[in-house]
Amino acid sequence: MSEKIIxxxxxxxxxxxxxxxxxxxxxNCEKYGFTKENYPSCAAFVxxxxxxxxxxxxxxxxxxxxxxxxxxxxxxxxVEPTVYSFTRFAVLPEYQHLGLGRLLxxxxxxxxxxxxxxxxxxxxxxxxxxxxxxxxxFGFKLVKKARDSEHPFLFAIYELDVTEEIKNENMD
Numbered sequence: 669m670s671e672k673i674i675x676x677x678x679x680x681x682x683x684x685x686x687x688x689x690x691x692x693x694x695x696n697c698e699k700y701g702f703t704k705e706n707y708p709s710c711a712a713f714v715x716x717x718x719x720x721x722x723x724x725x726x727x728x729x730x731x732x733x734x735x736x737x738x739x740x741x742x743x744x745x746x747v748e749p750t751v752y753s754f755t756r757f758a759v760l761p762e763y764q765h766l767g768l769g770r771l772l773x774x775x776x777x778x779x780x781x782x783x784x785x786x787x788x789x790x791x792x793x794x795x796x797x798x799x800x801x802x803x804x805x806f807g808f809k810l811v812k813k814a815r816d817s818e819h820p821f822l823f824a825i826y827e828l829d830v831t832e833e834i835k836n837e838n839m840d
Contacts, residue, residue: 670734672768674775677729677741682719685729685741689714692740692758700793706820711756730775732759732768739763744776752780752830753789773806781830794824807832 677685693712696702702710723729727745731738740759747753754776759769780788792799794813808826815822 673733677731684738686716688741689756689758732772740768742772750786752785777830786831788828790826794822
């Protein structure tokens with residue numbers, strides 16, 4: 669049985685987080701045709717300096733480790749007084765479909781509630797039906813579908829009432 673641990677990431681662990689993000693997002697870049705030119709804000713093209721600056725500005729970084737090896741990571745950031753967004757949600761391809769994404773997302777829901785949020789928000793490629801189903805299974809609700817000049821795809825914004833999630837969890 670593998671040991672799975674989620675922990676807050678330090679500045680020193682950001683290079684490993686960056687490597688994880690790049691490896692996890694690269695297949696989607698190939699699948700959807702994302703490049704630095706047509707989608708420069710894509711997580712696959714983030715730099716270490718970006719991650720350091722983001723962490724300095726108060727974004728929380730979490731990693732999931734399997735037997736001591738980082739298998740995934742995520743950023744959790746306050747975007748409104750009671751709304752948190754999670755971004756750069758990445759699980760390495762060789763660790764996908766093992767429940768690690770669910771562990772990380774559950775952790776983010778709990779943490780955002782602890783930080784005073786009542787909602788969590790995400791933006792995703794709408795055409796990714798598997799990922800949509802994953803988020804919808806967690807209770808995320810579609811708020812908006814749109815196209816804009818920053819995203820070379822139809823994107824979706826989903827939200828989750830984290831106070832309901834915590835209440836439901838406490839009833840189990």
